[in-house]
């Protein structure tokens with residue numbers, strides 16, 4: 001089993017204005033002369049906690065992390081305007097150019113895998129490699145499973161709490177019902193919905209219940225960005241042109257060295273999506289962790305990610 005690398009501090013932090021409205025916060029850590037890698041966090045709306053740095057060998061990598069529009073330390077907080085997948089793809093390019101990086105490895109889990117696929121399929125020549133975890137392609141069947149019916153059969157107790165803010169008459173479309181509340185002018189209504197939405201995801205992310213995660217997801221700052229931004233992207237079907245866009249465009253990235261890491265018991269992003277991606281992209285290394293759920297902190301996932309990252313840096317160096 002691989003353990004996290006020791007905690008490190010960034011050697012550079014900054015913000016980049018990416019539109020009239022949005023400024024994103026970024027940082028660099030590790031080795032300024034190492035292989036460049038960009039980490040795309042989940043949600044959308046999840047932000048980058050400092051421990052994410054510890055997945056990367058600090059002498060081998062030049063790690064770039066940033067908070068996507070509206071979350072973490074990016075401003076304005078929880079903003080939904082000018083916030084689409086394609087805005088984020090263009091932010092990644094702006095950041096790459098700003099930092100003077102020609103090509104980099106792209107590392108992303110969950111929504112981070114969605115965005116990694118969208119980015120690499122748009123700018124394949126900028127990608128040295130891809131490490132994807134907990135595959136999510138934002139299709140209706142994935143949203144339906146987690147937010148409407150499916151995951152509810154595995155976590156009926158947590159589901160009860162997720163149902164609570166929504167009256168019975170509106171429960172046939174939970175995402176739409178949540179969207180209404182998450183964008184309500186009444187901030188109390190917004191916050192109650194944001195907390196319940198976020199706690200549902202925290203309750204189901206791990207094989208074993210984690211009270212620390214529950215606490216973080218229940219905090220109002222975190223929950224309002226996470227829930228509002230996720231729900232906004234899901235209402236808009238990820239801003240994709242077709243349901244299967246990320247699968248149909250795999251041909252654009254097949255030549256890029258890649259690893260797909262998936263927990264067998266991932267309830268948030270069930271393995272069917274990783275499996276379909278693997279079938280469309282047999283060249284990518286496919287690693288199924290037999291005793292893990294969704295979270296990148298689970299021991300088996302953590303270990304597989306560190307190993308895949310180590311293997312890739314040796315391949316490209």
Ligand code: STX
Nearest residue numbers: 041042043044046110111112
């Ligand atoms: N959203 C899954 C996702 O991307 C459907 C995600 N879930 N939790 C996270 O991201 C964080 C741990 C980044 C908050």
